[in-house]
Amino acid sequence: xxxxxxxxxxxxxxxxxxxxxxxxxxxxxxxxxxxxxxxxxxxxxxxxxxxxxxxxxxxxxxxxxxxxxxxxxxxxxxxxxxxxxxxxxxxxxxxxxxxxxxxxxxxxxxxxxxxxxxxxxxxxxxxxxxxxxxxxxxxxxxxxxxxxxxxxxxxxxxxxxxxxxxxxxxxxxxxxxxxxxxxxxxxxxxxxxxxxxxxxxxxxxxxxxxxxxxxxxxxxxxxxxxxxxxxxxxxxxxxxxxxxxxxxxxxxxxxxxxxxxxxxxxx
Numbered sequence: 001x002x003x004x005x006x007x008x009x010x011x012x013x014x015x016x017x018x019x020x021x022x023x024x025x026x027x028x029x030x031x032x033x034x035x036x037x038x039x040x041x042x043x044x045x046x047x048x049x050x051x052x053x054x055x056x057x058x059x060x061x062x063x064x065x066x067x068x069x070x071x072x073x074x075x076x077x078x079x080x081x082x083x084x085x086x087x088x089x090x091x092x093x094x095x096x097x098x099x100x101x102x103x104x105x106x107x108x109x110x111x112x113x114x115x116x117x118x119x120x121x122x123x124x125x126x127x128x129x130x131x132x133x134x135x136x137x138x139x140x141x142x143x144x145x146x147x148x149x150x151x152x153x154x155x156x157x158x159x160x161x162x163x164x165x166x167x168x169x170x171x172x173x174x175x176x177x178x179x180x181x182x183x184x185x186x187x188x189x190x191x192x193x194x195x196x197x198x199x200x201x202x203x204x205x206x207x208x209x210x211x212x213x214x215x216x217x218x219x220x221x222x223x224x225x226x227x228x229x230x231x232x233x234x235x236x237x238x239x240x241x242x243x244x245x246x247x248x249x250x251x252x253x254x255x256x257x258x259x260x261x262x263x264x265x266x267x
Contacts, residue, residue: 009033009053011257012079016041021049029053032065034074041077041264044251050074051255057084059091059099059109063241066097066252070245076252077264088254092267096250097238099132108133108167108235115232116188121199123189123232124208124224127171133235136166136178167235169194181237196229 009029016023021038032052040046050069054061057080069076080088091097091109100107110133115123125131167184169177176195183189191197196215198208206224208216218224221231242249256263 008081008257009051009079012051012077012255012262015262016049016051023049023051026053032069035077040075040253041255041262042253042266044253044266045075045248047073047075047248049077051077051079053079054084054088055081057087057091059097059236060111062088062091063097063236063238066249067242070242070247070249073245073248075248077255078252079255079257082256082258085254085256089267092252092254097236097242102134105137106135106165108135108237110233111236113234115184115194115234117191117193117197118187118189119191119197121191121197121209123177123194124196124198124229125169125171125176125194125232126196126228127174127176127230128228129171131169131171131176131230131232134168134170136168169232171230177232181240184234184237184240194232198224198229198231 009026013023013026013033013035016035016038019038019041021035023033023035026033032050035049035051040049050065050072052065052069054065062078065078066076078088095101095106097109098106099109110131117123165181167179167181168175177193179189179193183193192211196208196210198206201207201217203217206218206220207214208218208224208229216224216227216229218227218229225231252267254265254267256265
């Protein structure tokens with residue numbers, strides 16, 4: 001007997017076959033199923049579909065699934081549960097793959113990955129609030145490109161400015177750090193880019209440093225965070241994840257299998 005989890009994907013595949021698509025059965029729904037040759041359920045692009053079961057609806061998971069599908073030249077179809085539908089709509093709606101937009105500047109989701117510095121330690125800030133990333137310049141890239149020069153996938157306008165905008169990390173209404181987006185790639189920012197940094201010492205404890213000296217040591221990350229030293233998470237920059245096939249990524253369709261059949265929607 002197939003699990004309830006697998007049956008959701010199976011129901012979508014059955015519905016797509018009824019729409020003329022050719023697609024194999026899913027073995028364990030861990031990998032996307034490629035469907036070809038049918039009528040797109042939401043009048044999307046004439047391209048093979050990448051039908052993907054998404055259990056954990058997070059910005060990073062969705063961006064990764066879109067990137068994989070678009071890079072392979074496929075239009076993504078994400079099969080979600082009813083309790084994940086609103087979260088998926090929030091991530092995929094306007095503004096696409098962004099936490100928000102204010103005064104023309106993008107506001108970014110944070111992802112679980114921490115920012116590694118060139119000295120082998122990790123970035124942190126001291127604040128009681130959750131740090132948030134936003135873009136410094138409204139003339140920076142506004143959205144995912146389609147892999148060709150000059151087109152904005154989000155609103156159809158020509159892209160302006162730079163694909164590597166300056167990023168601001170803010171907390172408690174204060175700018176904690178400013179750096180270029182390309183500084184987030186290996187080998188990472190220099191230690192003085194952030195007010196604090198931390199690392200695990202030979203004594204197995206977490207040591208926290210400011211720009212000049214050690215300012216504390218803790219049994220673990222939870223104890224460090226309890227004293228308001230917060231690790232800094234990487235921002236999710238859409239163009240760093242979806243590097244090719246942006247038009248396909250933007251054509252994503254959500255599929256929800258219910259007792260009454262399969263419902264599709266374009267966020």
